[in-house]
Amino acid sequence: MIYKKIIKDDIPAIGQGCMGIGGYLSKDTSQDNISIEALRQGIELGMTFIDTAEVYGDGHSEELVAEAIDGIRDHVFIATKVSPENLSYDNVIKSVKNSLKRLKTDYIDLYQIHWPNPKIRLSETMQAMEQLVDEGKIRYIGVSNFSLNYLKEAEKNLSENSIVSIQIEYNLIDRTIEDTILPYCEKKDIKVIAYSPLNQGRTLNDKEKIKKLEIISEKYNKTMAQITLNWLISHTPVIAIPKAINIDHINDNALAADFNLSEKDFRELGNTFNQKIIYIPTDRIRIATGNRLVYQTIEDAIENKLGFVPSPEDLACHIIKEDILKPVRVTKNTDITDKYDYNLIEGRIRYWAWVIAYNGKRSIPAICL
Ligand code: NAP
Numbered sequence: 001m002i003y004k005k006i007i008k009d010d011i012p013a014i015g016q017g018c019m020g021i022g023g024y025l026s027k028d029t030s031q032d033n034i035s036i037e038a039l040r041q042g043i044e045l046g047m048t049f050i051d052t053a054e055v056y057g058d059g060h061s062e063e064l065v066a067e068a069i070d071g072i073r074d075h076v077f078i079a080t081k082v083s084p085e086n087l088s089y090d091n092v093i094k095s096v097k098n099s100l101k102r103l104k105t106d107y108i109d110l111y112q113i114h115w116p117n118p119k120i121r122l123s124e125t126m127q128a129m130e131q132l133v134d135e136g137k138i139r140y141i142g143v144s145n146f147s148l149n150y151l152k153e154a155e156k157n158l159s160e161n162s163i164v165s166i167q168i169e170y171n172l173i174d175r176t177i178e179d180t181i182l183p184y185c186e187k188k189d190i191k192v193i194a195y196s197p198l199n200q201g202r203t204l205n206d207k208e209k210i211k212k213l214e215i216i217s218e219k220y221n222k223t224m225a226q227i228t229l230n231w232l233i234s235h236t237p238v239i240a241i242p243k244a245i246n247i248d249h250i251n252d253n254a255l256a257a258d259f260n261l262s263e264k265d266f267r268e269l270g271n272t273f274n275q276k277i278i279y280i281p282t283d284r285i286r287i288a289t290g291n292r293l294v295y296q297t298i299e300d301a302i303e304n305k306l307g308f309v310p311s312p313e314d315l316a317c318h319i320i321k322e323d324i325l326k327p328v329r330v331t332k333n334t335d336i337t338d339k340y341d342y343n344l345i346e347g348r349i350r351y352w353a354w355v356i357a358y359n360g361k362r363s364i365p366a367i368c369l
Contacts, residue, residue, distance in 0.1 A: 001013065001014065001046040001047075001254070001257050001258070002233060002257040004191060004233075004237075004239055006110070006140060006164045006165065006191055007140065007164060009077060009109070011049050011077055011191070011239060012046055012047055012048055012049050012239075012257070013233040013238075013239050013240065013257050014046075014047055014049075014229055014233065014239075014240055014241075014242070014253055014254065014256055014257050015047055015048075015049030015050060015051055015077075015079075015193075015239060015240070015241040016039060016042045016043075016047045016049070016050050016051065016241065016242070016243070016244070016250075016253075017051050017195065017241040017242060017243035018039075018050065018051060018052040018053075018056055018061045018064070018065060018243065019053070019056050019061070019243055020056070020057075020243060020245075021035045021038075021039070021052075021056065021057070021061050021064055021065075021243065021245065022035065022056060022057030022060030022061035022062075022063065022064045023056070023057030023058065023060050023061070024056070024057065025055065025057075025058065026057070026058050027057050027058045027059070027060040028057060028060070029060065031245065032064060032067075034245060035064050035068075035245055036064055036067045036068045037247070038244060038245045038246070038247060038250050039064070039065065039068035039069075040068050041247055041250050041251075042244070042250045042253070042254060043068065043069070043072065043075070043076060045250065045251065045254035045255075046254055047250075047253065047254050048075060048076045048077055049076075049077045049079065049239065049241070050065055050068075050069070050076055050077070050078055050079065051079045051080075051167070051193065051195075051241045052065050052078075052079070052080045052081075052103075053080055053081035053083070053112075053114055054080060054081065054082060054083055054086075054095055054098065054099050054102075054114075055081070055083045055114065055309070059098070059099075059102050062080060062099055062102035062103050063102045063103075065078065065103060066102060066103045066104040066105070069103075069105075070104070073105055077109045077110070078103060078105065078108055078109050078110070079108075079109060079110035079111075079112060079142070079167075079193075080099050080103065080108055080110075080111065080112070081111075081112040081113070081114035081144060081167075082095045082096070082099075082111065082112070082113060082114060083095070083114050083115070083309060084113075084114060084115040084116065084117035084309055084310050084314070085117065085309055087113065087117045087120040087124070087125040088120055088124060088125075089124050089125070089127060089128045090128075092125060092128035092129065092132070093128055093131070093132070096108065096111065096132055096137055096138060100137065106136075106137075107136060107137060107138065107139060108137065108138045108139070109138075109139050109140060110138075110139070110140045110141075110142050110164070110165060111129065111132065111138035111140070111141060111142065112141075112142035112143060112144045112165070112167055113125060113129075113142075113143045113144060113146075113154075114144050114145070115144065115145045115309070115310050116143075116145065116146055116150055116310075116318050117310065117314060118314060118317040118318045118321060119314065119317070122150075122153055122154055122157045123157045125157075126141075126154065126157040126158050129141045129158070129161070130158060130159065130160055130161055133160070133161055134160075140161075140164045140165070141158065141161055141162075141163055141164065142163060142164055142165035142166065142167060142191075142193070143163055143165075143166050143167070144166065144167035144168065144193075144195075145167070145168060146166060146168075147180075147181075147318075147322040147324045148180045148181050148184055149322055149324075150318075150322060151163065151166055151181065151184070151190075162190075163190060164190060164191060165190060165191040165192070165193050165239075166181060166185060166190060166191075166192055166193070167193035167195055167241075168181060168192065168193070168194070168195065169194070169195050169196050169326065170182075170192065170194035170195070170196075170197065170232060170238065171194065171196055171197050171198065171199045171228070171232070172199070172228055172231065172269065172270075172273035173199050173204070173273060173275055173367065173369070174196075174199075174275075174326070174327070174367065175273075175274055175275070176277075176326050176327060177192065182235065182237065182238075185237045186235075186236050186237050189237070190237065191237055191238075191239055192235070192237045192238045192239070193238075193239050193240075193241055194232050194238050194239065194240045194241065195241060197228065197229055197232050197240040197241065197242050198225055198228060198229070198242050204369065205331075205369060206369075208272075209272055209273055210224075212268070212269070212272045213227060213228070213269070213272075216261075216265050216268075216269060219265070220259055220261070222255075222256075222259065223252050225242070225249070225252055225253065225256065226252060226253070226255060226256040227261070227269070229242060229253060229256035229257070230256050230257065230259065230260075230261055231261060231266060231269050231270070233256075233257060234260075234261055234266055240256075275367045275368075275369075277327050277365050277366065277367060278365075278366055278367075278368055279363035279364065279365055279366070280330065280341070280342055280363055280364055280366050281363050281364075282351065282354065282355050282360050282362075282363070282364050283360065284340060284341040284342060285328075285330060285340060285341075285342045285343070285344050285351070285364070285366075286333065286338075286340035286342070286343045286344065287344045287348060287351060292348065293306055294344075294348045295312070295348070295352055298352065298355055298356060298360070301313075301352035301355070301356060302356060308349050310349070311349075312349050312352035312353045312356055313353070313356055314353075315349060315350065315353035316352075316353040316354070316356035316357040317357075318353075319353055319354060319357040320357050325350055325353075325354055325364070325365055326347075326350065327347075327364075327365040327366050327367045328344060328345075328346060328347025328350050328351050328354075328364060328365070328366050328367075329344075329345040329346040329347060329366065329367050329368075329369055330342040330343060330344055330345060330366045330367070330368050330369070331343050331345055331368065331369055332368060342366070342368065345369065347366075351364065
C-alpha cells in the first residue's frame with residue numbers, strides 16, 4: 001500500500017467507499033453480513049480508510065461500518081458526511097451526534113460537507129465544524145462536490161483549521177477537475193478523494209479504449225481495475241475510494257497500489273481516455289432512459305416530489321452563482337428518425353438544475369460515451 005499524508009495521519013491511497021452498503025437512499029439489510037465481511041477483509045488488506053455518509057442507506061451504512069470496525073477503531077480512518085439539508089449550525093451538531101451514535105465511536109476522523117447548500121451560509125456551517133474540532137468530535141474538515149471557487153470560500157470561512165480534502169468524482173472518463181481543482185489541491189496540499197474511481201463499475205462501449213487498457217493490464221499482469229486505480233493515485237493529491245462488496249474485487253483493489261506505472265503508460269492512459277466535453281441544447285436530450293426515476297417536466301423538477309437532495313432548484317442556484325456544472329453523461333441516439341439526438345445516462349438532477357438555471361436556453365456540458 002502507498003500512503004498519503006493528511007496533517008499527522010498516513011492514509012492508504014486506496015480506501016473503501018460505502019455508498020450502497022446498507023442501502024442507497026433507504027435502509028437495506030439484505031446484505032449486512034457480506035458487507036461487514038467485505039469491509040473487514042479490506043481493512044485486513046490495508047484499506048483502512050473508510051468513506052461513508054449519513055445519507056447512505058438512511059444511516060445504515062454507518063451502522064455497518066461500526067460492526068466492521070468493532071475492536072479496531074484506532075486502526076481505521078473513518079470519513080463520513082453531513083447532508084446539504086443539515087448545514088445550519090444546529091443541524092451540523094445534531095448530524096454529527098447521530099453519526100457518532102451509529103458509528104459507535106466518540107470521534108470521526110474526517111467530517112465532510114456532502115454537497116453545497118446555497119441557502120445556508122458557509123460561515124454558519126464552518127463555525128459548527130470548528131466547534132466540533134474543538135470538542136474533539138471530529139478531527140479534520142473536508143468538503144465534497146464543491147467547485148474550486150466554493151472550496152476557496154470554504155477555506156476563507158475557517159479560522160483555526162484548514163480544509164484537508166475535497167471528495168469529487170474522478171476517474172479515467174470524468175476528468176473535469178484536471179484544470180481546476182487538481183492543480184490547486186496539489187499546490188495547497190489538499191487531498192483529492194476520488195469518488196466513483198471505477199466509473200461505478202460500468203464497462204465502456206469504446207473498443208479501442210478498452211483494448212488500450214487491456215494491453216497495459218497484460219503488460220503489468222494486473223486487472224483493468226487495478227491499472228485504473230493506480231493511474232488515479234499516481235496523481236500526487238489523489239486517494240481513491242472504490243466501493244466493493246465482492247471479495248475478489250476487495251482483494252483486487254487492495255493490490256492496486258503495489259506497482260508503479262511507467263511515465264509513458266501513465267500519459268498514454270490519460271490521453272486515450274480523455275473525453276472532450278461537448279455542449280448540447282437541452283431539448284435534444286431524451287431524459288427518460290432505463291428504469292431510474294426522473295422528472296419529465298421543469299415544473300415537476302422544481303416541485304421535487306421525489307425529494308432529491310440537493311434539489312434541482314438548489315443546485316440551479318449553485319450553478320448560477322458558480323457558473324459551473326460537472327458534465328452530464330449521454331450516449332448518441334443511433335435512430336435518426338427519433339426527435340432526440342442523445343440519451344441521458346447520468347446526471348438527471350444536474351440536467352434539470354441546468355434547465356432551471358438558464359430556462360432551457362443554454363446548452364448543457366456533456367460527455368458522450
Ligand atoms: P465505484 O467505486 O467507481 O464502482 C463501484 C462498482 O465497481 C461496484 O459495482 C463494484 O462491484 C465494482 N468494483 C469494485 N471493485 C472492482 C474491481 N476490482 N473490479 C471490477 N469491478 C469492481 O463507484 P461508487 O460506489 O460510485 O464510488 C465509490 C465511493 O465513492 C462510494 O461508495 C462513496 O463512498 C463515494 N461516492 C461519493 C459521492 C459524493 O457525492 N461524495 C458520490 C458517489 C460516490 P461490487 O460492489 O459487486 O464489488
